[in-house]
Amino acid sequence: MRTKVAIIGGGPAGLMLGHLLTREGIDNVIVERQSGDYVLGRIRAGVLEQGTVDLLEESGAGSRMREEGLPHEGFELSFDGDPLRIDLKALTGRSVMVYGQTEVTRDLMRLREQSGAPTLYGAKDVSLDGLHDQPAVHFTQDGERRTLHCDYIAGCDGFHGACRKSIPADKLSLFERIYPFGWLGVLVDKPPAAHELVYAHHQRGFALCSMRSATRSRYYIQCSMDERVEDWSDDRFYDELSLRVNPAVAGALQRGPSIEKSIAPLRSFVAEPLRFGAMFLAGDAAHIVPPTGAKGLNLAIHDVRVLFEALADRYRSDSEAGLDDYSPRVLDRIWKTERFSWSMTTLLHTFPEHDPFTRRMQRAEFDALLGSATMRRVMAENYTGLI
Ligand code: FAD
Numbered sequence: 587m588r589t590k591v592a593i594i595g596g597g598p599a600g601l602m603l604g605h606l607l608t609r610e611g612i613d614n615v616i617v618e619r620q621s622g623d624y625v626l627g628r629i630r631a632g633v634l635e636q637g638t639v640d641l642l643e644e645s646g647a648g649s650r651m652r653e654e655g656l657p658h659e660g661f662e663l664s665f666d667g668d669p670l671r672i673d674l675k676a677l678t679g680r681s682v683m684v685y686g687q688t689e690v691t692r693d694l695m696r697l698r699e700q701s702g703a704p705t706l707y708g709a710k711d712v713s714l715d716g717l718h719d720q721p722a723v724h725f726t727q728d729g730e731r732r733t734l735h736c737d738y739i740a741g742c743d744g745f746h747g748a749c750r751k752s753i754p755a756d757k758l759s760l761f762e763r764i765y766p767f768g769w770l771g772v773l774v775d776k777p778p779a780a781h782e783l784v785y786a787h788h789q790r791g792f793a794l795c796s797m798r799s800a801t802r803s804r805y806y807i808q809c810s811m812d813e814r815v816e817d818w819s820d821d822r823f824y825d826e827l828s829l830r831v832n833p834a835v836a837g838a839l840q841r842g843p844s845i846e847k848s849i850a851p852l853r854s855f856v857a858e859p860l861r862f863g864a865m866f867l868a869g870d871a872a873h874i875v876p877p878t879g880a881k882g883l884n885l886a887i888h889d890v891r892v893l894f895e896a897l898a899d900r901y902r903s904d905s906e907a908g909l910d911d912y913s914p915r916v917l918d919r920i921w922k923t924e925r926f927s928w929s930m931t932t933l934l935h936t937f938p939e940h941d942p943f944t945r946r947m948q949r950a951e952f953d954a955l956l957g958s959a960t961m962r963r964v965m966a967e968n969y970t971g972l973i
């Protein structure tokens with residue numbers, strides 16, 4: 587089997603890259619370890635930056651998002667019960683779109699199916715070789731070992747994937763912070779407790795009220811990584827969430843049976859550089875941000891946009907200049923986004939090691955946001971997406 591670009595991983599990064607390449611007439615094959623249904627079953631991101639929305643629209647993948655997505659012009663922060671609205675539209679002229687990662691993935695999968703471009707699901711034990719001369723991807727599918735020869739490999743296989751791990755340790759620098767807590771998330775078919783997202787700092791821990799539609803809500807609470815999902819009945823979850831958000835939001839919270847409940851760890855992570863021979867890392871394979879700033883999916887889409895432009899340039903003009911520039915170009919945005927996600931996480935969570943002074947610093951930062959439109963604008967520019 588032979589293709590121009592072998593894409594490892596059929597999550598949003600891999601699917602978006604495949605979609606852009608196929609539209610440009612560049613042959614590509616997606617190699618995905620799981621089944622399509624499994625990929626769709628993972629409940630993750632909910633907020634799309636303007637740039638992500640624009641790319642979906644421009645590339646012909648935005649029609650359902652335009653119909654069903656919820657444009658949001660602001661969100662609420664609260665600190666120990668005191669509210670502050672961040673008016674994204676007034677501060678930046680831009681807004682964000684609430685449209686789930688599951689739906690973006692479903693739309694991209696459908697377009698891929700229509701295009702006839704191949705996705706090889708259930709591809710196990712992926713290994714790579716020839717990254718400096720004749721790149722090849724080996725994998726097992728239906729019990730048979732297969733090989734895909736290609737010009738380039740896009741490593742879009744997430745944090746635990748095979749691509750980053752196939753780079754020799756002495757060729758890669760890794761930067762990491764693991765936070766001493768996770769997020770317990772619940773998805774429920776009830777209208778959202780507030781019409782905009784609410785990010786709440788509380789002494790008992792962070793809480794987030796988000797949504798997927800006018801009738802489906804997504805809630806998160808900060809929890810210890812020792813917690814087990816089985817120990818959290820729906821009522822225990824809603825009781826704890828109600829304690830952490832403002833009384834008005836708690837009063838409007840509609841309880842219902844959870845349709846998904848899971849715990850996600852929080853981590854900041856960057857690998858450098860993002861090119862090794864003919865392989866390029868993109869999305870969660872290259873970096874992880876803690877979810878507080880709603881940036882992971884958006885950053886993944888930005889990576890693949892840049893990688894697509896570089897590959898298109900390579901096949902149009904035979905120049906590798908764009909590919910040479912890929913790693914430094916995306917790392918610039920990655921580090922700025924890491925900073926924002928880290929600062930939102932630091933402001934809004936309670937840390938076991940925090941002393942009274944550090945708690946006062948968190949409060950002082952919230953008060954500074956309350957008092958300064960300039961500080962709110964910086965937050966809004968980052969939240970809606972750096973230009
Ligand atoms: P993934 O989605 O991880 O996809 C990688 C794919 O590769 C998977 O399908 C996997 O099965 C496959 N794969 C793995 N290993 C192999 C292998 N060896 N061989 C073949 N295939 C393999 N981001 C936002 O922008 N906004 C948000 O609001 C937001 N909220 C979040 C909330 C939570 C609770 C979590 C956990 C994350 C959130 N994120 C958010 C982050 C976002 O979900 C990720 O950044 C995004 O999924 C990254 O996409 P990706 O395609 O790079 O990686």
Ligand code: DHB
Pocket residue numbers: 630631632633783796797804877878879880881
């Ligand atoms: C969601 C997740 C986030 O991390 C965030 O900042 C906002 C919304 C969500 O899953 O809806």
